[in-house]
Every structure is written in structure tokens, then in C-alpha cells.
Amino acid sequence: MLAKLPRIQDPNFLVGFDHSDDAAVYKLTDELAMVQTLDFFPPMVEDPYVFGQVAAANALSDIYAMGAVPKTALNIVCFPAKLDMGILDQILRGGSEKVMEAGAVLAGGHSIDDVDVKYGLSVTGLVDPRKIYTNIGCRAGDVLILTKPLGVGIVCSADRVGEASEDAMTHAVKSMITLNKYAAEVLGRYPVHALTDVTGFGFLGHLHEMLAGQVSAIVVSGQVPHIPQALHYAEEFLITGAAQRNRNFLEDYVQIEPGVSFGLEELLFDPQTSGGLLASVPARVAKELVAELEQLGLPCGIVGEIIPRVEKEIMVR
Amino acid sequence: MRREIDATGLACPLPVIETKKALKDMSQGQLDVVVDNAISLQNLEKMAKQMGLDYSLETVDDARHIIHIQVGEGAQTAEERQVLTRKRAGKKVVVLSSDQMGAGHPELGRVLMNSFIFALTELENLPDQVLLYNGGVKLAVAGSDALADLQTLAEQGVEIVSCGTCLNFFELTQELAVGSITNMYEIVQCQMEAAIIIQP
Numbered sequence: 001m002l003a004k005l006p007r008i009q010d011p012n013f014l015v016g017f018d019h020s021d022d023a024a025v026y027k028l029t030d031e032l033a034m035v036q037t038l039d040f041f042p043p044m045v046e047d048p049y050v051f052g053q054v055a056a057a058n059a060l061s062d063i064y065a066m067g068a069v070p071k072t073a074l075n076i077v078c079f080p081a082k083l084d085m086g087i088l089d090q091i092l093r094g095g096s097e098k099v100m101e102a103g104a105v106l107a108g109g110h111s112i113d114d115v116d117v118k119y120g121l122s123v124t125g126l127v128d129p130r131k132i133y134t135n136i137g138c139r140a141g142d143v144l145i146l147t148k149p150l151g152v153g154i155v156c157s158a159d160r161v162g163e164a165s166e167d168a169m170t171h172a173v174k175s176m177i178t179l180n181k182y183a184a185e186v187l188g189r190y191p192v193h194a195l196t197d198v199t200g201f202g203f204l205g206h207l208h209e210m211l212a213g214q215v216s217a218i219v220v221s222g223q224v225p226h227i228p229q230a231l232h233y234a235e236e237f238l239i240t241g242a243a244q245r246n247r248n249f250l251e252d253y254v255q256i257e258p259g260v261s262f263g264l265e266e267l268l269f270d271p272q273t274s275g276g277l278l279a280s281v282p283a284r285v286a287k288e289l290v291a292e293l294e295q296l297g298l299p300c301g302i303v304g305e306i307i308p309r310v311e312k313e314i315m316v317r
Numbered sequence: 318m319r320r321e322i323d324a325t326g327l328a329c330p331l332p333v334i335e336t337k338k339a340l341k342d343m344s345q346g347q348l349d350v351v352v353d354n355a356i357s358l359q360n361l362e363k364m365a366k367q368m369g370l371d372y373s374l375e376t377v378d379d380a381r382h383i384i385h386i387q388v389g390e391g392a393q394t395a396e397e398r399q400v401l402t403r404k405r406a407g408k409k410v411v412v413l414s415s416d417q418m419g420a421g422h423p424e425l426g427r428v429l430m431n432s433f434i435f436a437l438t439e440l441e442n443l444p445d446q447v448l449l450y451n452g453g454v455k456l457a458v459a460g461s462d463a464l465a466d467l468q469t470l471a472e473q474g475v476e477i478v479s480c481g482t483c484l485n486f487f488e489l490t491q492e493l494a495v496g497s498i499t500n501m502y503e504i505v506q507c508q509m510e511a512a513i514i515i516q517p
Contacts, residue, residue, distance in 0.1 A: 157329070157330055158330075161330060161331060161334060163334075228441075231441060236337075237330065237333045237334075237337060237360075237363075237364045237367070238330045238333075238334070239329060239330050239333065239360050239363070239364075240329050240330065241328065241329040241354075241356040241357060241360065244329070244356045244359050244360050244363075245356055247359075248356075248359070258512070258513070259409075259512070259513050261441075261442050262363075262367050
């Protein structure tokens with residue numbers, strides 16, 4: 001959509017070289033750049049306090065995906081004036097706690113009266129411009145590492161129609177409210193060739209952006225960390241429209257080999273809220289890196305490898 | 318019997334859920350499901366395809382799409398249809414032709430094979446069949462370290478079959494402790510009809 005707007009030329013505006021990144025990076029000095037992002041959405045969980053936490057963890061995630069540290073945050077609130085203000089208090093409490101955990105300052109915000117509830121944040125962070133992670137740069141021989149389980153989209157959608165178990169929701173909520181801060185700190189100690197966070201376009205959609213038409217990837221579906229019940233819900237066709245839109249968009253790029261179960265396929269297209277980081281790293285560091293990530297307590301792992309460009313961009317086996 | 322579900326105004330996965338419910342109650346006839354967007358229609362198509370149902374798609378206009386689903390001859394329930402689809406799609410067959418996994422050290426090979434079989438029991442999607450021949454039959458006899466795991470698989474509906482000639486050769490026919498005995502004709506048949514053969 002941005003394509004229709006006039007493009008501003010400024011040598012300090014660094015994220016001109018990759019339009020698929022979600023945050024804007026502006027160089028202040030040779031050692032310091034400012035990273036800005038914003039994200040807000042309607043609730044995907046019942047509990048307003050949890051929703052606030054999820055929305056904040058999700059908004060902060062883009063900062064971590066750039067290798068930056070969040071410094072200030074501003075609330076974005078749409079809330080019906082006739083609704084119980086106690087609900088809003090809980091949403092904001094959830095949000096502010098996550099901003100605090102991130103080590104940033106919640107500096108204010110703006111709210112408007114609206115028919116539906118929506119909440120999110122605008123976050124500003126800082127990074128050394130020489131150490132920015134972008135979502136492109138995968139090299140043949142790299143392995144792909146995912147730091148959170150897939151399936152939160154399917155579980156939340158099953159929950160909306162009363163089909164999700166309490167245990168499944170507990171898994172999904174734990175994953176969504178976990179800041180990518182911790183995984184980013186671990187990744188910071190290793191060489192990382194490309195980094196992104198998995199959100200609305202699903203695992204395969206974000207992987208497609210990372211490959212940038214330069215290299216191909218083999219995804220080992222059996223190794224993809226996921227919420228166990230999500231697989232079951234997908235097999236029961238508790239599937240989402242957004243996953244199908246992702247599937248349609250990626251049709252030409254992805255080849256799913258026979259033997260991959262329908263449920264796993266659906267998980268790979270499932271849009272994620274506050275999903276994990278997806279990193280492309282040299283194979284030699286992968287094992288040690290994953291061992292460190294596992295200490296953080298969420299399902300994670302090596303999910304595939306980067307190979308030189310072949311006809312299909314992504315092969316799922 | 319012809320039924321229609323108006324799923325316009327419903328967001329995914331609701332149209333699919335409503336359709337599944339209706340299919341469960343229907344034994345015969347046609348089910349038409351109307352949705353108001355192409356994505357919902359595609360999700361219904363995915364479900365029909367997975368369930369092995371006969372269907373056709375119709376797009377009246379941008380806001381009206383219909384899937385026509387033919388519900389089976391005879392009184393098949395949705396579950397029976399799913400089983401049939403799986404059968405038609407071909408089986409997943411694991412072939413174990415030795416009691417060792419890989420070539421190298423025999424002792425290591427045996428350890429690997431036992432943990433391979435244990436890992437099979439942990440799979441979300443179990444194989445349909447485990448086929449044992451040559452040294453592989455030693456895994457299914459009394460005293461085998463893999464016996465308990467093969468029994469677990471059998472309890473979960475995985476068919477365990479051992480080659481009779483091989484059991485005879487090792488003089489282990491009396492010791493067979495899980496699954497059934499088969500012949501070369503069946504061994505060939507199973508592998509020819511398999512959708513996928515896993516041989517560690």
C-alpha cells in the first residue's frame with residue numbers, strides 16, 4: 001500500500017533497502033539509530049489483562065527483530081465509551097507490565113471512542129546501525145531456527161467457537177505473552193544472517209520474505225515446534241480465513257511434498273499473534289544456540305535449512 | 318434428501334464447523350453450503366477434499382459462493398468416509414529388515430533400532446503397518462527389547478506383520494509375541510499399495 005505514497009529520499013533513513021521489514025530505522029549518528037514501529041489489533045483472547053500483555057509483546061517484537069532495544073512506548077487505544085472502563089484499566093495494566101518488563105518507558109498515548117475494542121502500542125528503540133538485523137541475507141548452508149511454537153492462530157480461533165481446551169489456551173497464551181527479548185538476547189551472542197518475527201503472514205509467508213528470491217529453503221515439517229492441540233484442531237478443520245489467504249498468496253513459491261499431514265500444512269500457513277523469531281544462522285552454531293534457547297522454556301528448534309536457489313523457493317517435507 | 322446451510326455472515330471456521338455438523342447427521346443426499354466470500358469457499362473445499370467427498374463449486378457473484386457436497390451411497394457416516402479416504406490415499410508402511418539400524422557397529426545398530434521403534438510410538442500420525450522380515454522378525458519375539466513398544470503400536474491399531482519364512486529360518490515361530498505372520502505375496506502387496514515406505 002505504501003507504494004502509492006511519494007518516497008522520501010534521506011540518506012539517514014536506513015530501512016529503504018528492505019521494504020518488507022516492519023520497523024523504520026533512522027540513523028542519528030554513526031553509532032546510533034532509532035527504530036520505530038507500531039501495531040494494534042482487536043482482542044484475540046477473552047481476558048482483557050492477557051490481551052493487553054499480548055498486544056504489547058506483539059508490538060515490542062518488531063524492535064527485537066531488528067536487533068534493537070526498546071526505549072519508549074505509547075499506547076494506542078480504541079474503546080467504546082459505553083463499555084465498562086474497568087476493562088480498559090486491565091488492558092492497559094497488561095500492556096504497561098510488558099513494557100516495564102522490556103525495560104522501556106510507557107510515555108503516554110492516545111485513545112478514541114470506537115465501536116470495537118482495539119489496543120496496541122507505538123514503540124521506539126535504539127540500535128547500533130552496524131548491528132541491525134534485517135529479514136534478508138540468508139546464505140546457503142544456514143539453518144533456520146524458530147523460537148516459539150506455531151499454532152496460536154488456530155488455537156485462538158478454536159477458542160472463539162468454544163472448541164479449544166483450557167490446556168491449549170494456556171500454551172497459546174504463554175507463548176503470546178513471552179517477550180522476544182529473551183530469544184533476541186541469546187541470538188545476539190551468535191552470528192545471525194537474517195532475522196524476522198513470525199506474525200500475520202504465517203511461518204511460510206515470513207520465510208518467503210527472508211529468502212527474497214535469492215536462495216531456497218527446505219522445511220522439515222516434522223521438526224516444527226507447535227502447540228500439540230493446534231495440530232489436532234487443524235485436522236478437525238478449525239481453520240482460519242487468514243491462513244487460506246496466506247496459502248493463496250504463497251501458492252507459486254511453496255511445494256508441499258506428499259506425506260506432510262494436512263494439519264501440519266495448515267500450521268505452517270497459520271497467522272501468528274506475537275509469534276517467535278525466525279533466524280537464519282550458520283549450521284555450525286545451531287546446536288549450541290538451540291540448547292540455549294530451550295532454556296527459555298518455550299518449544300523451539302531447527303526447522304529447516306537454506307540451499308542455493310532452485311526452481312521452487314520453499315520445499316516442505 | 319437435500320439440505321442447505323446459509324453460512325453467509327459467518328467467519329471461518331464457523332462455516333466449516335456448521336458443515337461438519339450437518340454431514341454427521343446426513344447419510345445420503347446433497348448438502349449445499351452458501352458462503353459470502355471466496356476464502357470461506359476454499360476452506361470448505363479443503364475440508365471436502367480431505368474427507369474424500371464428492372463436491373462441486375459454484376460462484377454466483379462476489380458475495381455468494383456455494384459448495385454442493387454429495388453425501389455417500391448407503392449409510393456411511395462421516396467417520397467411515399474419513400477412514401475410507403485414508404485407505405484410498407495409501408498406507409504408511411514401516412519396513413524393518415534387520416534388528417539393527419544402519420551399518421556400523423552391531424551393538425549400536427540394535428540400540429538405534431530400539432529407539433527408532435520407541436520414537437514411532439510417539440508419533441502424532443502413526444504408520445498403518447510395520448512389516449518385519451529377515452533379521453527384523455527378531456524384534457517381535459519374546460525377550461526382544463523392542464517388544465513392549467511394538468505392542469504399544471499394535472494396541473493403537475498399527476498392524477504388525479512378520480515374515481513366516483524368516484521366523485521359521487531363525488526357529489522363532491513359537492516365540493512370536495506381537496502381531497501376525499505373513500507370506501511373500503502379502504509383503505509384496507503391502508509395499509506395492511503403500512503411499513510411503515519408511516525403511517530406517
